[in-house]
Amino acid sequence: MALIFVTGNRHKVEEVSELAARHGIELEHRDTPYIEIQADELEQVVRPGVQQACALLRQTCFAEDAGLFIEVLHGFPGPYSNFVFRTLGNEGLLKLMTGENDRRAEFRSAVGYCEPSKRPEVFMGKVEGTIALKAKGTRGFAFDTIFVPSEGDGRTFAEMSTGEKNRLSHRARAIEAFFRWYKQK
Amino acid sequence: MALIFVTGNRHKVEEVSELAARHGIELEHRDTPYIEIQADELEQVVRPGVQQACALLRQTCFAEDAGLFIEVLHGFPGPYSNFVFRTLGNEGLLKLMTGENDRRAEFRSAVGYCEPSKRPEVFMGKVEGTIALKAKGTRGFAFDTIFVPSEGDGRTFAEMSTGEKNRLSHRARAIEAFFRWYKQK
Numbered sequence: 238m239a240l241i242f243v244t245g246n247r248h249k250v251e252e253v254s255e256l257a258a259r260h261g262i263e264l265e266h267r268d269t270p271y272i273e274i275q276a277d278e279l280e281q282v283v284r285p286g287v288q289q290a291c292a293l294l295r296q297t298c299f300a301e302d303a304g305l306f307i308e309v310l311h312g313f314p315g316p317y318s319n320f321v322f323r324t325l326g327n328e329g330l331l332k333l334m335t336g337e338n339d340r341r342a343e344f345r346s347a348v349g350y351c352e353p354s355k356r357p358e359v360f361m362g363k364v365e366g367t368i369a370l371k372a373k374g375t376r377g378f379a380f381d382t383i384f385v386p387s388e389g390d391g392r393t394f395a396e397m398s399t400g401e402k403n404r405l406s407h408r409a410r411a412i413e414a415f416f417r418w419y420k421q422k
Numbered sequence: 423m424a425l426i427f428v429t430g431n432r433h434k435v436e437e438v439s440e441l442a443a444r445h446g447i448e449l450e451h452r453d454t455p456y457i458e459i460q461a462d463e464l465e466q467v468v469r470p471g472v473q474q475a476c477a478l479l480r481q482t483c484f485a486e487d488a489g490l491f492i493e494v495l496h497g498f499p500g501p502y503s504n505f506v507f508r509t510l511g512n513e514g515l516l517k518l519m520t521g522e523n524d525r526r527a528e529f530r531s532a533v534g535y536c537e538p539s540k541r542p543e544v545f546m547g548k549v550e551g552t553i554a555l556k557a558k559g560t561r562g563f564a565f566d567t568i569f570v571p572s573e574g575d576g577r578t579f580a581e582m583s584t585g586e587k588n589r590l591s592h593r594a595r596a597i598e599a600f601f602r603w604y605k606q607k
Binding site for chain 2: 275277310313315316317321325332
């Protein structure tokens with residue numbers, strides 16, 4: 238039976254599909270809208286979110302929430318990365334980082350899994366990096382063009398193929414932890 | 423019987439108390455935490471929020487949510503003003519506005535009122551203004567030091583007394599609309 242991934246983001250579907258294929262997991266995509274609450278930690282957002290999605294679908298499913306946490310900006314934009322991308326964009330974040338020497342940032346991902354009438358399970362993933370001096374690349378989405386992972390070769394996420402990004406991204410790490418757990422269930 | 427105002431913000435209690443006194447309404451303050459959802463409009467945040475607070479208290483109550491919407495930043499920080507103030511602060515907003523000629527902004531307030539087992543009522547208030555070139559004043563809270571209301575005399579909200587701010591603030595307007603309706607019920 239296919240495992241349902243609830244998201245309205247086609248880029249996430251692409252990334253997660255590649256990982257699912259590697260694990261031999263059949264994925265089904267649904268864009269059922271669920272409520273995201275305001276909270277400083279992604280785990281607090283995805284837990285009630287996936288529980289609601291599961292209740293609406295009456296089927297086992299998983300969802301994912303991600304955010305960019307910039308050290309010198311005290312974790313901004315964090316859980317509100319989507320809104321901040323839609324309003325300020327990469328240009329706004331780069332403006333906020335003007336003159337900052339400490340450009341450390343972390344992308345975090347929280348995957349929530351829920352079976353009907355059960356409590357959700359949450360899996361976390363993260364990747365450390367820095368905010369680039371200017372946007373580079375055309376792949377990926379959102380803040381991918383300004384994030385350079387520390388374990389990479391200096392390119393931004395937006396300069397990498399899906400396969401390359403999946404080798405070190407926050408999302409891939411959270412999804413991998415989830416898939417490994419899921420297959421042993 | 424006292425009317426319950428649910429908030430964790432003492433500045434809001436101070437402002438609303440002054441307005442309540444003018445209307446002869448006895449106010450009681452509770453800081454019962456309620457969930458705020460992620461939404462672009464304040465009304466969408468306060469409606470389920472006050473409904474939950476009312477269910478938790480099992481008593482009639484009201485709550486208020488406010489945000490600063492900056493025109494050139496496409497409504498940022500909007501409903502996430504609290505988080506943005508805690509992370510970027512006034513300094514961050516001023517940095518984002520560096521070199522911007524269009525400094526128009528709007529403070530908006532949504533008041534939600536709920537009676538047990540009933541649907542909430544929502545009242546809106548707003549005030550137009552501009553983002554100052556630098557922070558001024560020590561009163562009020564959050565972005566009050568950088569917001570200059572258009573109908574004022576050039577001072578920021580943080581340079582005004584509670585009574586002065588209440589003559590033209592978004593919050594006072596939403597609360598006034600609510601109190602007028604409430605007294606006629």
